Amino acid sequence: MKQIPNLFTLLNLVCGCIAIVLSLQTGETIVYLESTGSTQVMLPEKIWWGALFIFAAAGIDFLDGFVARLLKASSEMGKELDSLSDMVSFGVAPGVILYQLLRLSYAQEENGLDVSAAWLLPAFIFTCAVAWRLAKFNISTNQKHGFIGVPSPAAALVVASLPLCLVYQTFGIEVWLINRWVLYALIAVLAFLMVTNRRFIALKFDGFAMKDNWPKYLLVLIGAMLVLFMGWLAVPVIFILYLVLSSVSKNEEPQRKKDVLDVTV
DSSP states (O other), X not given: OTTHHHHHHHHHHHHHHHHHHHHHOOOOOEEEEXXXXXXXXXXXXXXXXXXXXXXXXXXXXXXXXXXHHHXXXXXXXXXXXXXXXXXXXXXXXXXXXXXXXXXXXXXXXXXXXXXXXXXTTTHHHHHHHHHHHHHHHHHOSSXXXXXXXXXXXXXXXXXXXXXXXXXXXXXXXXXHHTOHHHHHHHHHHHHHHHHSOOEEEOOOOSOOOHHHHHHHHHHHHHHHHHHHHHGGGHHHHHHHHHHHHHHHSOOOOOOOOOOOOOOOO
16 A cells, blocks of 8 residues: 555656657658649647646645545655655646757757757756755655745646647637747746745645645636636646745745753753
8 A cells, every 4th residue: 555656656757758759750741742843841740749748747646645645655766756856747748848848949040950059058957956955855855835946747737838838829829828938938937947945835735724725726727717818828827826826925934933941951
């Protein structure tokens, strides 16, 4: 029974691996021979399938923590395994998606497919920030009731929503999602938010009192409405709302009671 949460964690890892494989596949290359003798090459990307598996990994990541608390099966091994799985699913996989989106942004230009990899490698700044964030979390002792830095699954879901907004052409925003300067800015902002020392609310309910949980209730309520009206574009909007609610709510870690020591003279 104690290994059941770890099996969920490994399933999270498998989803991350599948997301990477799908994001790196370009599908079939289709060549059209036109009457003028020119050719038109289409590369139907599969990064949106990879994005869906990142969402699946996030759902499983939530479940493994829930199952661990339900079965009272938390362990140091589970904690380390969770971080290693998160590094793949929420660090490497989103980094690959950002790499592919940058590649697509350059591919729009003349000779864009020959762009130097140096212009695409900034995508992995996101991956490095996730590694930093997870390492800091592992050695921290004051992130039970709130997070220092934005949690990596939240940042990863923002990245994963981009290909889905592209394929469904949500509100015509797709032109901005394959703009390299927008992508570079997004990478920088998400990386900074993950490594910053600012505190952010954790979406865990230790109780159900409105006084202590109003930001979480508000986030869930507005988030549900945004999903209905905005589709996949709701994900980055909910993320922004999460940042705002974290900045206005009190989510300090409760102070530990100091141990009373008997001092004899």
